[in-house]
Amino acid sequence: xxxxxxxxxxxxxxxxxxxxxxxxxxxxxxxxxxxxxxxxxxxxxxxxxxxxxxxxxxxxxxxxxxxxxxxxxxxxxxxxxxxxxxxxxxxxxxxxxxxxxxxxxxxxxxxxxxxxxxxxxxxxxxxxxxxxxxxxxxxxxxxxxxxxxxxxxxxxxxxxxxxxxxxxxxxxxxxxxxxxxxxxxxxxxxxxxxxxxxxxxxxxxxxxxxxxxxxxxxxxxxxxxxxxxxxxxxxxxxxxxxxxxxxxxxxxxxxxxxxxxxxxxxxxxxxxxxxxxxxxxxxxxxxxxxxxxxxx
Amino acid sequence: xxxxxxxxxxxxxxxxxxxxxxxxxxxxxxxxxxxxxxxxxxxxxxxxxxxxxxxxxxxxxxxxxxxxxxxxxxxxxxxxxxxxxxxxxxxxxxxxxxxxxxxxxxxxxxxxxxxxxxxxxxxxxxxxxxxxxxxxxxxxxxxxxxxxxxxxxxxxxxxxxxxxxxxxxxxxxxxxxxxxxxxxxxxxxxxxxxxxxxxxxxxxxxxxxxxxxxxxxxxxxxxxxxxxxxxxxxxxxxxxxxxxxxxxxxxxxxxxxxxxxxxxxxxxxxxxxxxxxxxxxxxxxxxxxxxxxxxx
Numbered sequence: 001x002x003x004x005x006x007x008x009x010x011x012x013x014x015x016x017x018x019x020x021x022x023x024x025x026x027x028x029x030x031x032x033x034x035x036x037x038x039x040x041x042x043x044x045x046x047x048x049x050x051x052x053x054x055x056x057x058x059x060x061x062x063x064x065x066x067x068x069x070x071x072x073x074x075x076x077x078x079x080x081x082x083x084x085x086x087x088x089x090x091x092x093x094x095x096x097x098x099x100x101x102x103x104x105x106x107x108x109x110x111x112x113x114x115x116x117x118x119x120x121x122x123x124x125x126x127x128x129x130x131x132x133x134x135x136x137x138x139x140x141x142x143x144x145x146x147x148x149x150x151x152x153x154x155x156x157x158x159x160x161x162x163x164x165x166x167x168x169x170x171x172x173x174x175x176x177x178x179x180x181x182x183x184x185x186x187x188x189x190x191x192x193x194x195x196x197x198x199x200x201x202x203x204x205x206x207x208x209x210x211x212x213x214x215x216x217x218x219x220x221x222x223x224x225x226x227x228x229x230x231x232x233x234x235x236x237x238x239x240x241x242x243x244x245x246x247x248x249x250x251x252x253x254x255x256x257x258x259x260x261x262x263x264x265x266x267x268x269x270x271x272x273x274x275x276x277x278x279x280x281x282x283x284x285x286x287x288x289x290x291x292x293x294x295x296x
Numbered sequence: 297x298x299x300x301x302x303x304x305x306x307x308x309x310x311x312x313x314x315x316x317x318x319x320x321x322x323x324x325x326x327x328x329x330x331x332x333x334x335x336x337x338x339x340x341x342x343x344x345x346x347x348x349x350x351x352x353x354x355x356x357x358x359x360x361x362x363x364x365x366x367x368x369x370x371x372x373x374x375x376x377x378x379x380x381x382x383x384x385x386x387x388x389x390x391x392x393x394x395x396x397x398x399x400x401x402x403x404x405x406x407x408x409x410x411x412x413x414x415x416x417x418x419x420x421x422x423x424x425x426x427x428x429x430x431x432x433x434x435x436x437x438x439x440x441x442x443x444x445x446x447x448x449x450x451x452x453x454x455x456x457x458x459x460x461x462x463x464x465x466x467x468x469x470x471x472x473x474x475x476x477x478x479x480x481x482x483x484x485x486x487x488x489x490x491x492x493x494x495x496x497x498x499x500x501x502x503x504x505x506x507x508x509x510x511x512x513x514x515x516x517x518x519x520x521x522x523x524x525x526x527x528x529x530x531x532x533x534x535x536x537x538x539x540x541x542x543x544x545x546x547x548x549x550x551x552x553x554x555x556x557x558x559x560x561x562x563x564x565x566x567x568x569x570x571x572x573x574x575x576x577x578x579x580x581x582x583x584x585x586x587x588x589x590x591x592x
Contacts, residue, residue: 130551132550132551132552132553133551142475143475146482146483177539177543178539178542179438179439179442179538179539179541179542179543180542186442187442187538187539189539211542211546212542212543212546212547212550212551213546213549213550213573216550216551217550220550220573223572223573224573239539239543240539240540241539241540242475242483243473243474243475243483243485243535243536243537243539243540244536244537244539244540244543245475246474246475246476246507246508247473247475247508247535247540247543247544247547248543248544248547250507250508250509251508251543251544251547251548251551251552252547252551252552253509254428254508254509254512254513254516255426255428255429255508255512255547255548255552255554256428256547256548256551256552256553257428257552258551276519277509277516277519277520
């Protein structure tokens with residue numbers, strides 16, 4: 001069981017040091033996170049972006065970058081392409097987002113020839129530390145897939161569970177979230193959930209539809225008479241669509257005092273997928289999370 | 297500005313005492329809430345349900361109900377019908393839910409001949425007190441309308457704003473929530489939100505699409521360069537559909553330490569619409585909220 005985002009730092013310590021390619025590295029919080037992860041000896045970096053801005057930000061942070069490779073590409077689209085190339089070629093192990101729109105960053109990742117997508121569906125997987133829950137959990141997909149159909153959701157389960165295995169959760173408990181806990185034909189998400197929870201999976205337990213109270217609170221399960229292996233102890237929540245997933249993610253952060261570390265599923269290499277507004281600490285945990293997803 | 301759910305108790309003190317008809321009153325938390333609201337002199341009650349159970353629960357609560365009218369109807373469906381009749385006839389001012397399924401309670405309210413719906417659309421309106429927000433806000437619709445279309449959302453705005461006016465919020469700030477803050481044709485909720493926010497409304501300000509971070513956090517608005525009268529200071533959130541609304545409501549409660557008081561919009565009289573699992577305190581605030589919605 002992973003209790004906090006800092007658990008990823010402990011997991012990362014068990015891996016060989018990695019190299020992180022930062023796309024549009026002229027980002028103060030990203031640079032500070034890189035400074036910390038280097039100080040910990042967990043990873044080296046290749047900074048791709050506007051050299052002048054990177055140098056100036058590093059000075060402000062008292063971060064000596066004289067021994068770090070910088071690839072001077074001020075254009076954000078080109079910087080993302082180059083960062084993806086560096087990861088795809090094996091020069092770096094992990095891709096990280098700097099000061100660039102998600103859409104531009106994703107386009108470089110998803111490019112059919114030069115990108116690093118390993119699946120037809122790449123989804124955001126956010127690990128969340130909430131002061132109101134007893135362990136870390138993950139959710140998908142708050143940022144990319146707009147209206148996943150049943151097949152998409154099956155893919156989302158498989159890919160997300162794969163990442164959870166990589167970070168050491170042996171048998172993830174997966175909840176397919178909906179507004180209600182019963183199959184309700186008028187609510188399509190419950191039909192998908194009921195169908196998908198009927199499948200037997202290897203090395204994970206899938207249940208649904210489950211409402212948020214049942215997913216996160218054992219007492220609510222008892223109150224509603226639900227006998228569930230998953231309810232109150234979930235490791236992963238699959239949300240019905242981008243609106244509900246985004247609402248969940250931002251509510252738990254804005255109105256729940258939670259922290260998150262966000263990566264992608266369905267890519268050939270681990271990808272850090274933070275928001276521009278994330279703090280240096282959150283970005284540091286996200287890098288550690290990506291390192292935890294590496295094989296060795 | 298209403299800061300906390302207890303503000304409703306202050307508002308209720310300015311009204312004449314009311315009579316609350318409780319449907320399926322054999323509910324310990326509902327009875328305790330009625331005990332407190334009577335002790336405050338804010339309302340009298342008519343208890344409709346199983347007399348034996350009501351009497352026994354009242355004894356446990358040391359609640360002297362010898363002077364309270366009890367209508368002995370053990371059948372839940374019939375008890376709901378009778379409670380609605382009592383309110384519709386004017387014998388009581390407010391309808392309250394006891395130990396009964398929401399579906400049964402709603403059916404009695406929505407019955408075309410004997411019910412008290414005043415609109416083709418009756419929606420749940422939950423007032424929420426979050427430790428991470430500076431004032432009370434309301435959301436709709438976490439429990440009834442499954443996939444509201446644009447016209448439904450216009451009705452939801454009008455009816456909810458009407459209730460907010462009743463509780464003294466002169467010019468409610470309304471946010472139409474979606475996953476993103478830009479009109480994105482592939483996300484229908486943003487199209488609805490952009491259309492509805494283009495309308496000029498009387499005595500409220502409507503904006504959208506807004507994501508949750510922009511709705512609840514002024515710093516996020518500044519960070520994303522959004523000049524908004526509503527962002528960071530909303531009084532009302534209209535969610536895209538039942539999944540996102542229910543996810544929001546339950547997340548802010550389960551993972552955000554929030555409290556809520558829930559009523560309905562679109563009814564001829566104020567209706568308390570709590571969950572069976574709500575505490576006595578929450579039910580007490582919900583009654584006070586309903587009293588605040590009365591004219592005098």
